[in-house]
Amino acid sequence: MRTYGQFCPIAKSSEILAERWTLLIVRELLLGSHRFNELEWGLPHIPRSLLTQRLRSLEDAGVLERRADAGGKRREYHLTTAGLELFEIVKGIGDWGQKWVNHNIGHGDVDPKLLVWDMHRRLDLEAIPDHRVVIQLDFHGAARGIFWLVVERPEPSVCQTDPGFDVDLFVSADTIALHRVWMGHTTIHEAIDEGLVEIDGLPELARAFPKWLQLSFFAGVQPAGATVAG
Amino acid sequence: MRTYGQFCPIAKSSEILAERWTLLIVRELLLGSHRFNELEWGLPHIPRSLLTQRLRSLEDAGVLERRADAGGKRREYHLTTAGLELFEIVKGIGDWGQKWVNHNIGHGDVDPKLLVWDMHRRLDLEAIPDHRVVIQLDFHGAARGIFWLVVERPEPSVCQTDPGFDVDLFVSADTIALHRVWMGHTTIHEAIDEGLVEIDGLPELARAFPKWLQLSFFAGVQPAGATVAG
DNA sequence: CAGTATCCGATGCGATACTG
DNA sequence: CAGTATCGCATCGGATACTG
Numbered sequence: 001m002r003t004y005g006q007f008c009p010i011a012k013s014s015e016i017l018a019e020r021w022t023l024l025i026v027r028e029l030l031l032g033s034h035r036f037n038e039l040e041w042g043l044p045h046i047p048r049s050l051l052t053q054r055l056r057s058l059e060d061a062g063v064l065e066r067r068a069d070a071g072g073k074r075r076e077y078h079l080t081t082a083g084l085e086l087f088e089i090v091k092g093i094g095d096w097g098q099k100w101v102n103h104n105i106g107h108g109d110v111d112p113k114l115l116v117w118d119m120h121r122r123l124d125l126e127a128i129p130d131h132r133v134v135i136q137l138d139f140h141g142a143a144r145g146i147f148w149l150v151v152e153r154p155e156p157s158v159c160q161t162d163p164g165f166d167v168d169l170f171v172s173a174d175t176i177a178l179h180r181v182w183m184g185h186t187t188i189h190e191a192i193d194e195g196l197v198e199i200d201g202l203p204e205l206a207r208a209f210p211k212w213l214q215l216s217f218f219a220g221v222q223p224a225g226a227t228v229a230g
Numbered sequence: 231m232r233t234y235g236q237f238c239p240i241a242k243s244s245e246i247l248a249e250r251w252t253l254l255i256v257r258e259l260l261l262g263s264h265r266f267n268e269l270e271w272g273l274p275h276i277p278r279s280l281l282t283q284r285l286r287s288l289e290d291a292g293v294l295e296r297r298a299d300a301g302g303k304r305r306e307y308h309l310t311t312a313g314l315e316l317f318e319i320v321k322g323i324g325d326w327g328q329k330w331v332n333h334n335i336g337h338g339d340v341d342p343k344l345l346v347w348d349m350h351r352r353l354d355l356e357a358i359p360d361h362r363v364v365i366q367l368d369f370h371g372a373a374r375g376i377f378w379l380v381v382e383r384p385e386p387s388v389c390q391t392d393p394g395f396d397v398d399l400f401v402s403a404d405t406i407a408l409h410r411v412w413m414g415h416t417t418i419h420e421a422i423d424e425g426l427v428e429i430d431g432l433p434e435l436a437r438a439f440p441k442w443l444q445l446s447f448f449a450g451v452q453p454a455g456a457t458v459a460g
Numbered sequence: 461c462a463g464t465a466t467c468c469g470a471t472g473c474g475a476t477a478c479t480g
Numbered sequence: 481c482a483g484t485a486t487c488g489c490a491t492c493g494g495a496t497a498c499t500g
Contacts, residue, residue: 045234110237
């Protein structure tokens with residue numbers, strides 16, 4: 001690991017935390033991912049070898065620990081007490097970003113895979129129906145992709161290939177528009193009115209769907225200089 | 231600038247803040263350095279070209295702005311509102327480091343130059359005498375160096391070469407020992423008792439010196455697992 | 461003093477391919 | 481699924497020299 005040659009605690013922390021990808025890995029762990037594959041879903045474009053390397057560094061630094069899972073065969077990654085105490089820092093960085101960093105979501109910043117992964121993790125388990133609902137999401141515009149969201153208790157899941165179930169709801173969305181909804185820059189109803197998002201299926205389900213969908217943790221943070229919506 | 235291709239505010243912030251040296255530059259600005267040369271004092275080993283580059287990135291990101299100073303000739307770097315709002319984040323990272331990162335100060339982590347720079351910035355202006363006091367600091371042990379601290383109002387200064395004034399106090403210190411005092415791991419009186427720090431000069435000044443010296447901002451944070459001193 | 465310009469070697473990153 | 485191995489390239493770090 002590269003060091004700064006300083007005793008300052010900010011420098012010592014930065015040696016661990018300020019390396020590329022590291023904070024995003026911690027974010028994923030804080031949000032409840034524990035398996036290598038789950039981490040990959042939340043970190044599109046990270047080289048697998050680099051993920052391995054970072055997980056090892058974080059283990060050495062005492063931020064996380066590897067465990068064998070219940071089955072005994074697979075590994076799981078869990079934050080230690082030290083790692084869990086990064087919550088406020090990571091949240092603070094996110095709040096700062098939402099407030100101050102250019103909040104025009106551009107073509108380079110959108111990733112349908114990450115969006116559906118985030119969405120599936122924020123579904124309101126209290127609000128979803130008792131029975132399984134399968135949603136097909138078609139993204140178009142800045143970036144394309146088709147995903148399936150299998151909404152069920154105890155744990156919703158997401159697929160990149162057709163899971164084979166009958167589809168109950170078809171959602172077709174402009175990629176940037178749905179990102180803007182997720183980030184709280186607009187509402188899903190506005191996006192629907194503008195024709196950028198369409199929901200097809202049983203009217204009852206179509207009406208209920210927006211209620212299951214919780215937004216990003218940072219959707220409530222106002223960008224600096226934004227006028228408060230009337 | 232390297233990006234992550236994510237809309238997540240943590241990722242957008244990290245693109246700016248998680249690059250090497252960046253957080254330490256922000257630390258220096260938060261602590262009151264504004265000129266290129268002051269920044270260099272607080273960032274030993276940073277290549278000047280890289281400092282220039284980072285300052286430019288931070289300006290582009292809206293974290294700082296360049297100004298002409300009062301004289302009109304020199305440039306100064308000042309945090310914007312966005313930059314000032316990084317205070318809690320930087321402090322949080324420092325607190326976390328002081329609590330959780332290996333707090334054995336080793337040979338690779340000591341830097342007398344940074345230490346005297348930090349010390350001169352934390353001198354208690356209320357407590358120092360009315361007249362100028364010149365202190366020569368001799369570091370020995372893990373890393374060597376001689377510095378002169380010119381203690382005076384309104385602004386103390388520090389030199390790497392003999393400023394030519396009569397020296398009022400000679401301080402001779404083991405480098406690691408004085409770092410440990412600064413970080414709150416021990417007291418200066420303990421270090422003196424162990425023979426690791428010596429102060430020579432008028433007894434009145436020698437007695438007063440420890441009182442001018444405020445410690446690191448993080449000296450009050452207990453390392454995890456540390457027993458509270460009795 | 462306050463930078464800018466250039467050059468070189470080491471390392472980190474990212475892409476691809478391979479394995480149990 | 482959960483990694484490991486390898487390799488080219490970009491960036492960083494450090495040195496040196498130059499400028500207003």
